[in-house]
Amino acid sequence: MKSNLLKKLFLVFICSSFGGKVVAQSNHILWYNQPADYFEESLVLGNGKMGATVFGGVNTEKIYLNDITLWSGEPVNANMNPEAYKNIPAIREALKNEDYKLADELNKKIQGKNSESYAPLGTMEINNFQEGKVSNYYRELDISNATSKVSYEIDGVRYTREYFVSAPDQIMIIKLTSSKKGALNFDIHSSSLLKSNAEVKDNILSMNGFGPIHENPGYAVPLSFILEKERGTRFTSLIKIKNTDGTVVSTASSLGLKDGTEAIIYVSISTSFNGFDKNPYTEGLNSKANASSNLNKAFTKSFDKLRQAHISDYQKFFDRVSLSLGKTAAPNLPTDERLLRYSDGKEDKNLEILYFQYGRYLLISCSRTKGVPANLQGLWNPHLNAPWSSNYTMNINLEENYWLAENTNLSEMHTPLLSFIKNLSVTGKVTAKTFYGINEGWAAAHNSDIWAMTNPVGVFGNEDPVWACWNTAGAWLSTHIWEHYIFSQDKNYLKNEGYPIMKGASEFFLQWMVTDKNGSLITSPSTSPENKYKTPDGFIGATLYGGMADLAMIRECFDKTIKASKVLNVDAEFSAKLETALSKFYPYQIGKKGNLQEWYFDWNDEDPKHRHQSHLFGLFPGDHITPLKTPELAKASRATLEIKGDETTGWSKGWRINLWARLWDGNRAYKMYRELLRYVDPDGKKTENPRRGGGTYPNLFDAHPPFQIDGNFGGAAAVAEMLVQSNENEIQLLPALPDAWDSGSVKGICARGGFEISMEWSAKMLKKVSVFSKNGGKTTLICGNKKQDITLKKGQKTEIVW
Structure with missing residues (x-):
């Protein structure tokens, strides 16, 4: 009785201390x-x-x-390994002869310096x-x-x-x-x-x-x-x-x-x-x-x-976005205790909202400097020897930082990444020539830093190709340019800055790709980010040809470049070349386990539960795999996720939640969202039964572990993805709504085409929706079996009772 009275007095003290604001069980306050x-x-x-x-x-x-x-450092000498490209024919020859061990060794010759450190x-x-x-x-x-x-x-x-x-x-x-x-x-x-x-x-x-x-x-x-x-x-x-x-x-x-x-x-x-x-x-x-x-x-x-x-x-x-997930019975607790309680399976809808909005808070707080995007730790690095140099890891982590920029109405925060990509396209021209022998376009690889380093890393032959030799960052990053345009409808940006960079990325891959023995276009050499295959004779390697992750990303790159050229009505001849190339891509393959193959052949992974799922890029963040357009590929993507399982690192959980949302499986996405919010002890804390692994630290930072900010951003983006999905022509409302969020409302979520969505739902049924058009246009709203076409003028808003 006495302890309850003290707790009430403490809450009264808090409220009186800070303007009468109730701070406990909040959807916008972390407290301890x-x-x-x-x-x-x-x-x-x-x-x-x-x-x-x-x-x-x-x-x-x-x-x-x-x-x-x-x-650390100074402007990069992009010409650091001027004759590296001369090794490409030997690597391709080794691969043609199926000598993967030799290809792995030769691939090390296509390496340069590592990144500098934040x-x-x-x-x-x-x-x-x-x-x-x-x-x-x-x-x-x-x-x-x-x-x-x-x-x-x-x-x-x-x-x-x-x-x-x-x-x-x-x-x-x-x-x-x-x-x-x-x-x-x-x-x-x-x-x-x-x-x-x-x-x-x-x-x-x-x-x-x-x-x-x-x-x-x-x-x-x-x-x-x-x-x-x-x-x-x-x-x-x-x-x-x-x-x-x-x-x-x-x-x-x-x-x-x-x-x-x-x-x-x-x-x-x-x-x-x-x-x-x-x-x-x-x-x-x-x-x-x-x-x-x-x-x-x-x-x-x-x-x-x-x-x-x-x-x-x-x-x-x-304030552009607000979210409510209905009534909550969660008790008043400090955030660390609240997180522990939630990790034990208890309900706390306002904690779920807090985590979503915390992601938006972090992006506003760390991404407002032109040419300098959020790094692995966002902005907050205390270490002289930061984990992974706190650099720009461009085979997922840098991009995941920006998945919430457009759909959670923070388009301005995307600008540091977009301007950084422009910097990469400058140094990347030298990288394309010297490392790959390609005289058109630009290329970027696994890591970068504030100096826009684009070379493949590995300390000139001293690191494993499994991570050091990946060279498809330009394809992935160029899709962010299209995303910014299709959400913002900023045609001036697309024309003057964005499209030339997209074109440059496509030019590189158009020349880089080769044909396999059946005439299909593939990449060679190829790696799949940080993952290794196991051949039937037991060899474990990284270098191969025709990796599906490469093809998925280049497919998206070409598709979005074609769309951009048509929006601007330019480069019809070049666009036609890309369309021809797309028709010749080595097609997706479904393996004997029903999974979407990651490798050219139906090989096993060295680690079946590997944290990367790069070959599912076409499902998310890309959009050429969907349950409606490509049901067999979507089914194979689901099988891949089932094989990988749900237990993984923080940023990987963030990615998988988005993938499940794109498969319209709201309950599976929600299950993993809850797991992303699993309490993790601080790295240096010694306890009798420490809680470790991927999840969330007491201050709501993402645990890779150690701390990486990408999981915060990926998780926040996934909440928006569960509520609204869109393409240039359609907006799906509540496509992956979990049972736990049966009632709620959201305001200010953005959709492609330049639209802002606000809506209310109850008993998992959409009740009303409001659509605002930034620049005018038409789209089709879809929820369940119901569709409604709308056309709006610039600045016009419509409200529909569903």
Whole structure:
């Protein structure tokens, strides 16, 4: 009885502390009753360029700072292996002779350098000089306004902190208050894992340093940076305190406040990165001047003014989409406990909504810098030796980051990827010539970095072709250009930027493909991302010809390029060449197990439950396999997924949920969505019975493991895919609605053709739907057996009672 009373009093305290808002069992607030001990418990903020990882400590508040443009290295020498292409005929000859072992060895000669690494900028520590027992601790992240808060009491004094990272003002703000006059006493320190120095001058704590010129090329060994004094990306962080009372104090390397009641900390960071093709030292931006300018401009503004500008800017994106999944009986719990409860099979519809909207929050927060898309960790990397260099892994992970950009109404957040693809098409022209002997178009491979590296990786012959030699990224990435057009209807973008890049990708593959002994077009050499086959005689290898993943991606690339050429009424002759080529593609094969074959022959996988499912690309994210158009291929895709099973890594779960949604199996998709939200312990946490594997960490970050952000984005995209699917001519409403979501509503989900959808359903039946057209056009709405054609003018909206 006493504990229940205390809990009620605590909730009353929370509501009174933060404007009367009920924070428990929320669909937009993550909250906890203790500070974070591990990165996977922390709360993250970002403005698309600057990232902050907040731990919410009492005696010491630790905040990791990231800038999405701080990487090792400098512009890539795309001509690093100018005669690599001369090995292609020998590889093809080995494959023609079915000598796969020799082909694997020869394929290593088609390799270049590994990617550079995304680097952590620094750590900011706020040391609080408070003694006594802590009570009523509370920590939250409100994704509806992109602010974080911490509050606690010590000896009757209430301390609060509020944090946000502003896009309009390019600044991080931390407001500290105490309920007792003069009780705020703290100092601030800056440090970095990179080469740097910190000092205080004119009451500003500054830290300046530089990134390494090169990262040790291996992922599995300790990082060994090569530092050169006059090369590499420079970075700056500046911290300044605005106090209402008390005294700002400093030492040679710290800044603080003595006997204050309220203070605002302004944090400004910048780097010298000036574009993928500009040397960051000799042609770089002035990181000191830019950080100082942003700090000085923001410092003249009040906390309220900065906060309002930040929230207004953020909400113009976030508020476009809302989702309700009906009544919930889930109890009021902190997010980590809530996740544990949900992992045990309990109902919590608002947690499902929170995870969906958290994906959208993360994309807004980490993808607003031209030419620099979200990486493997989005924006938030604390490691000097980041997992997989925190790079751009382009055989799934980079693309999965952007599956929710268009359909969850965040088209602007797609721009960093689209502009990055343009950069790849520049270096990729050299890669096409030197690695593959192709003189038209551009190519990109498995990994990249901020310098738009496009070469196949592998440290010049030292890595396994199973991952290092894949070269089909250009085909996959070019489909994002079409997706942006077909959702946004931005014909100017398609004409001036997008289509030439799509054409270039298609030009490369048109020349790269060869014919098999039956005259069908295939790729040779070929690999299937990170997967290996097992031949009937027991050989396990990666290099072959006619891999189905290659053909699926190139099929989509050619199809979308043809469509783009017709929209723009250009290149009819080239479009005809692509159509002819498509008619000659080696067709899909269905294996003896009823599965869609991944390999040219009906071979087994080395690992039947392998995490990649690249050969199902035509089902999702592509659209040339559907239950209606290609029922046999859809059935074979289902068989493939059944063989692979549901237990897999975080990002792979995200992909499989979308695949099940495209098969219109809402209950199977929902089952895996629940598994994606399975609680995973922080990586460094030692417990008697640790919860490991793919799933979700306490702060809702995706567990690959370790943390990768792609699972968050893939899972969020899948929710939209369960509710709305579309092509250029049709919009499917509730195509994969699970039984668990029998009633609900959604507002603002986007469909191809430039439409926005809002709808309500009950007892799994659509009740009413509203369609808004951004640019005018016609489409057919489909739900169950009912169809309805609609034609709308630009800016027109129609409401239909279904």
